[in-house]
Amino acid sequence: MGAQIQPEDRRPVTSRGSTLRFMWKYKALYFISIPGIIYFLIFKYVPLLGSVIAFQDYNLFAGVRGSPWVGLDHFKWMFSHYDFLRILKNTFLLGIYDIVFAFTAPIILALLLNEVRLVLYKKIVQTIVYAPHFLSWVIVSGIFTGILSPSSGIVNVMLGWFGIEPIYFLGEESYIRSVLVGSGLWRDVGWGTIIYLAALAGINPELYEAAEMDGAGRWKQTLSITLPSLLPVITILFLLKIGDFLDYGFERVFVFQNPLNIRNSEILDTYIYKAGLRQMQYSYATAIGLFKSLVGLFLLVIANTLSKKSTGESLY
Structure with missing residues (x-):
């Protein structure tokens, strides 16, 4: 029999001395985390102090101390702007899409790759689907502009085989959201499978052997073993995605924008760029950015609470 735990051994480990001993025991891990902590302090937390200009009429030459306070005027102007609700709607729709x-495509692709038994073929497919992630959005936009060209693009050439007139995909408001989502899917779907494949590799193969002995096929094994094992990873990544719901990405949209599709492609990120840098409305742009952060925090708290109650998985 194992050693019995004595009553005096059942003391809390949350005391200051215990914490210091724990940190000293793993001092190497804490030491190598210092560069990451410094990075977040300098580039993530210190800039938060600049959010104060959202409540000022910021003047570049007067600085933060010399700029007058205007309270919530920039937020009032933001919600009363004639284009703001349309821009917010575009951002929400693209976030939902x-x-x-x-979000779901990498999960499906990881499940399909997990079923491939020929290792060489699996590695070739993984390399092919990973490669687009390392392309900049400028290159991606050039590729899709060529593919979707109304005169020489392969998509319109194939449509011509069926007698369909060429479509200017990047010049039609109704198609631009599909182009934005499709280009992002092509670029990042392979990269998104890495974490899921790592989680799949950690599933005990004996579970599949036992299920197979019970007569369960591959589909039944996927539903009963694979997906439940992936659920914690899926939940955490989903919560992180929800936190960035309004951060669709400036580059991926800006490179596809033109005057013909801007009505359905203008999002908060591109609007902040135009208002803040082009028109030098720094306080107004900061107010919009602060609004984005508050909405993301609100959605994250709600999603985290619901996840904790329903699945037991949460970020905190």
Whole structure:
């Protein structure tokens, strides 16, 4: 029999001395985490102090101390702007499409790759689907502009085989959201499978052997073993995705924008760029960015609470 735990051994480990001893025991891990902590302090937390200009009429030459306070005027102007609700709607729609398609596609691809038994073929496919992630959005936009060209693009050439007139995909408001979501899906779907494949590799193969002995086929094994084992990873990544719901990405949209599709492609990120840098409305742009952060925090708290109650998995 194992050693019995004595009553005096059942003391809390949350005391200051215990914490210091724990940190000293793993001092190497804490030491190598210092560069990451410094990075977040300098580039993530210190800039938060600049959010104060959202409540000022910021003057570049007067600085933060010399700029007058205006309270919530920039937020009032933001909600009363004639284009703001349309821009917010575009951002929400693209965020929803991104979750429905771009978030679920890596899970499906990882499940399909997990079923491949020929190792060489699996590695070739993984390399092919990983490669687009390392392309910049400028290159991606050039590729899709060529593919979707109304005169020489392969898509319109194939449509011509069926007698369909060429479509200017990047010049039609109704198609631009599909182009944005599709290009992002093509670029990042392979990269998104890495974490899921790592989680799949950690599943005990004896579970599949026992299920097979019970007569369960591959589909039944996927539903009963694979997906439940992936659920914690899926939940955590989903919560992180929800936190960035309004951060669709400036580059991926800006490179596809033109005057013909801007009505359905203008999002908060591109609007902040135009208002803040082009028009030098720094306080107004900061107010919009602060609004984005608050909405993301609100959605994250709600999603985390619901996840904790329903699945037991949460970020905190």
